Amino acid sequence: MTIEQVAVIGAGSMGHQIAMLSALAGLQTNVQDVNLDSLDEAKTKLTKIMDKWVRKQKITAEARDDAFGRLMFTTDLREAASDADFIIEAVVEKLEVKRKVLTELDEVAPKHAVFATNSSTIVSSLIADATSRPEKVCNMHFFFPPLVMDCVEVVKGDHTSDETTQLAMNVCDQMNRTAVLLQKEISGFVANRILFAIQKEAMALYEEGYADFKDIDKITRKALGHPVGPFELMDLSGIDVGYYVMQQRYAESGDPNDQPSRTLIEKVESGEFGRKTGKGFYTYSHKVNN
Ligand SMILES: NC(=O)c1ccc[n+]([C@@H]2O[C@H](COP(=O)([O-])OP(=O)(O)OC[C@H]3O[C@@H](n4cnc5c(N)ncnc54)[C@H](O)[C@@H]3O)[C@@H](O)[C@H]2O)c1
Incomplete structure (x- = not known):
């Protein structure tokens, strides 16, 4: 065809x-x-x-x-x-x-x-x-x-x-x-399953006060060679999108570990979706058109 x-x-x-x-x-x-x-x-x-x-x-x-x-x-x-x-x-x-x-x-x-x-x-x-x-x-x-x-x-x-x-x-x-x-279905496919594991760990380290989100991003970039840190990436792709993804994952798995974290819920409730709204984890001087 x-x-x-x-x-x-x-x-x-x-x-x-x-x-x-x-x-x-x-x-x-x-x-x-x-x-x-x-x-x-x-x-x-x-x-x-x-x-x-x-x-x-x-x-x-x-x-x-x-x-x-x-x-x-x-x-x-x-x-x-x-x-x-x-x-x-x-x-x-x-x-x-x-x-x-x-x-x-x-x-x-x-x-x-x-x-x-x-x-x-x-x-x-x-x-x-x-x-x-x-x-x-x-x-x-x-x-x-x-x-x-x-x-x-x-x-x-x-x-x-x-x-x-x-x-x-x-x-x-x-x-x-x-x-x-x-060849076979799995929720989140390959890339996002790997990414979620990184983001989840980064969020836990931040929420438990081990390091500031900016420093977690810095370590991920400098020590692991990632082009952007996990919080920068959440801002870039949309915190609201990440939130819906986790809600969906939780609905499918029933595993409380898959629920959106406290910080994600707060960001979504306050309309801080990342670059697209001018504020997420970081603040942007203007709304970014991708
Ligand atoms: N943002 C990302 O990083 C990313 C990456 C890969 C895949 N995705 C997936 O792509 C899809 C869209 O995500 P997005 O980031 O573009 O979201 P978005 O919120 O930027 O855009 C969604 C659009 O869908 C429209 N819409 C809602 N209901 C509709 C309907 N019934 N009919 C037609 N349009 C409707 C909205 O008006 C909006 O313009 C999602 O399934 C998301 O999981 C997102």
Whole structure:
């Protein structure tokens, strides 16, 4: 099957950049979000990033304009998905919202269309049965920010057909992203399981008063050679996103150790989501457009 038309559902931190990757790959790409502000913000951010790419000669002005010509933004799910061959779901990390979106997509998308979820943790078997085509549902986990990070975890569930998995791998290839296939489902996949273990330990050291978060970041960078510390990374990817991920993990495991920590709950309750709100663990002089 040849992929010509892609739809990306959710235009937040991840969705808008995944859509740009798709448009840059030469694919006709519709981006849908229920929130008009998210779509407007997506356009503004992408214009800034692509203009910067042109200034840095990463792409030509013509390639940028052609890619924007292939992008369409809409709040209407039917308009976004009715001609799509491949649909990437990147809405908020809440199981019930994702299930609802997939059920709606199942009604409006062509029968042949494949659904790939960009969830950070939720395995596709938890949402595939919300559709009439579980064999066409898989995970396709991009990393933040997708226009920079060259890795995608493609995860095959027991319900996923080989053809679907291969198609998802091919789409990554077309988008110039290195795809890695996980043959079996596990919540959080590979990268985030390793990352969560680091973040959990860092949080415990901080909450128990062994070191300040800035010093934990410094040690992680200087001694372990990580490009960013765990708290810097939480600010970058969104403290709210990390919080939802932990809630989901706890809902699945029932293990109290998987619950969001006291500090995470406080940050979320006070609206300190990290760079996107200007404050998280660190304070930023202005809201950062990725
Ligand atoms: N932020 C990260 O570092 C990261 C990395 C990899 C994967 N993910 C995953 O990507 C997904 C999106 O995360 P994000 O960081 O972009 O979140 P975000 O909060 O920045 O964006 C989510 C978007 O979904 C939209 N939305 C909510 N309900 C919707 C619906 N019913 N239909 C259409 N749009 C809807 C919101 O308006 C918002 O614009 C999540 O599943 C998350 O786990 C996030």
